[in-house]
Amino acid sequence: MAKREISEINAGSMADIAFLLLIFFLVTTTMDVDTGIARQLPPIPEDKAKTEAEINRRNIFIVLINAQDRLLVNGKPMNVEELKDKAKEFIKSDPNNPELPTMVETKIDGIPNPVLVSEGVISLQNDRGTTYKKYMEVQNELVKAYNELRDEAALQYFGKRRFDDLTEAEQEAIKKIYPQRISEAEPKNIGGKK
Amino acid sequence: MAKFNRKRKKASIGISTASLPDIVFMLLFFFMVATTMREVELKIELRNSDLPQATEIKKLEKKSLVSFIYVGKPKPNYQRLYGTEPRIQLNASFADVSDIYEFILAERAKRDESVVPLMTTSLKVHQDTKMGIVTDIKQELRKASALKINYSARKKI
Numbered sequence: 001m002a003k004r005e006i007s008e009i010n011a012g013s014m015a016d017i018a019f020l021l022l023i024f025f026l027v028t029t030t031m032d033v034d035t036g037i038a039r040q041l042p043p044i045p046e047d048k049a050k051t052e053a054e055i056n057r058r059n060i061f062i063v064l065i066n067a068q069d070r071l072l073v074n075g076k077p078m079n080v081e082e083l084k085d086k087a088k089e090f091i092k093s094d095p096n097n098p099e100l101p102t103m104v105e106t107k108i109d110g111i112p113n114p115v116l117v118s119e120g121v122i123s124l125q126n127d128r129g130t131t132y133k134k135y136m137e138v139q140n141e142l143v144k145a146y147n148e149l150r151d152e153a154a155l156q157y158f159g160k161r162r163f164d165d166l167t168e169a170e171q172e173a174i175k176k177i178y179p180q181r182i183s184e185a186e187p188k189n190i191g192g193k194k
Numbered sequence: 195m196a197k198f199n200r201k202r203k204k205a206s207i208g209i210s211t212a213s214l215p216d217i218v219f220m221l222l223f224f225f226m227v228a229t230t231m232r233e234v235e236l237k238i239e240l241r242n243s244d245l246p247q248a249t250e251i252k253k254l255e256k257k258s259l260v261s262f263i264y265v266g267k268p269k270p271n272y273q274r275l276y277g278t279e280p281r282i283q284l285n286a287s288f289a290d291v292s293d294i295y296e297f298i299l300a301e302r303a304k305r306d307e308s309v310v311p312l313m314t315t316s317l318k319v320h321q322d323t324k325m326g327i328v329t330d331i332k333q334e335l336r337k338a339s340a341l342k343i344n345y346s347a348r349k350k351i
Contacts, residue, residue: 011215018218025222029229034254036316036346044336128326132319135328136246136347143250184332 037139042183059101061090061122065138067129080137087145091178093118110173111157121181142182149178230257238266238283239320246321248347259313260344261301263294265327266320280323282331291330298338318346 063083064072071078073086093100093116101120108115122142126135150163153174160166163174244266254260264283268276272288282289284297302310315335319328335343 011212014215015211015218018215018222022218022222022225025225025229029225029231031229034257034260034316034344034346035251035349036254036344037248037250038252038314038342038344041332041336041341041343043339043341126325126329128324128329130325131321132323132325132328133246133321135325136248136321136345139345140248140250140347147250 037136037143039139039182056102056119058099059119059121061087061120063122063124063138063142065124065126065130065134067127069131069134071138080134080141083138083141084145084148087122087142088149090120090122091118091145091149093120106176108173108176110169111177115177117177117179121183123183125184139182143180146178146180150174153177234262234283234286236264236283237269237272237286237288238264238281239269240264240266240318242348244320244322245318245346245348247350248345249350251347251349254314254316254344254346256312256314259305259309260316261298261313261340262316262318263297263331264318265323265331280320280327282327291327291334294331294334295338298335298340312342313340314342314344315340316344316346 062072062074066072071080071083073083078086090100093103095103095116101118103116103118105114106117124138124142147163151161154160154163154166154170157174157177158166158170160170163171166174265280266283267273267278268281268288276288282291282294284293289297298315302313305313317328317331332343335341
């Protein structure tokens with residue numbers, strides 16, 4: 001029997017096949033990574049145990065956005081640009097200032113001395129006619145206020161410049177110093193139907 | 195002039211294309227790794243540039259545990275049927291606020307019980323939408339106790 005000569009497979013069309021696959025993936029997939037502001041919704045209260053009225057008035061920071069996208073912070077009109085600093089001042093609080101929220105001395109794991117933790121709650125209320133854009137701007141400013149304070153605390157207690165650079169246990173400790181308490185009130189219809 | 199002509203004739207050797215498949219495969223693998231499959235075809239107008247901007251954004255982790263709710267104006271070819279007011283899209287079809295509860299339950303049923311607490315709902319809402327519809331969605335999500343949400347936003351430059 002004569003040995004059959006095995007001819008080489010022509011690989012010339014390999015490029016075409018690869019191109020075909022490449023184009024398929026280019027068309028069916030997307031490059032962008034989904035990003036956004038993470039938020040926790042409050043559960044529906046079973047019984048109205050602690051409504052806002054029962055929280056001490058000085059412990060709430062009320063942010064109202066009306067249907068014209070204008071802000072009212074603790075009864076005073078304000079621009080979005082000023083909101084972050086005002087919120088920071090509120091969250092940080094000061095034991096000597098009776099205008100700012102009450103503070104409770106708390107022992108936190110990982111930090112040697114007890115820390116004064118503010119009891120303040122930010123209450124965000126919007127109208128049905130508020131645009132989503134404005135709402136997100138305000139949300140962003142409030143989250144920014146918390147993030148900046150947490151970064152400051154990270155530097156103060158652990159000597160790291162950024163909250164994200166800390167270990168998980170350290171992050172938990174910082175979170176206890178500045179717990180993110182943004183309450184989104186039950187929907188109200190203030191500005192009429194839109 | 196004759197000198198030049200002689201030189202040009204010499205230089206006509208074809209470039210080898212043997213490494214072309216390798217290059218293309220490299221590109222192919224890059225795209226396979228760096229991209230994700232497109233989830234659904236949107237029936238509403240919601241380009242990436244329509245999402246609100248924010249600076250304090252985080253990456254959405256574990257895409258398999260995320261369910262999406264889209265809100266925006268219907269695309270022109272659907273406007274005759276659904277109007278121009280912002281509508282909700284769940285999966286591939288338009289839906290009402292009251293459908294969200296069912297949607298969340300269905301999404302949960304698809305996944306293992308142990309990962310249900312980690313599930314996130316991502317709200318992809320056109321920035322010009324009024325908050326009324328968003329508030330309604332949030333209320334529905336609370337009813338379904340899908341409390342982990344993510345307001346989709348793009349990086350502010």
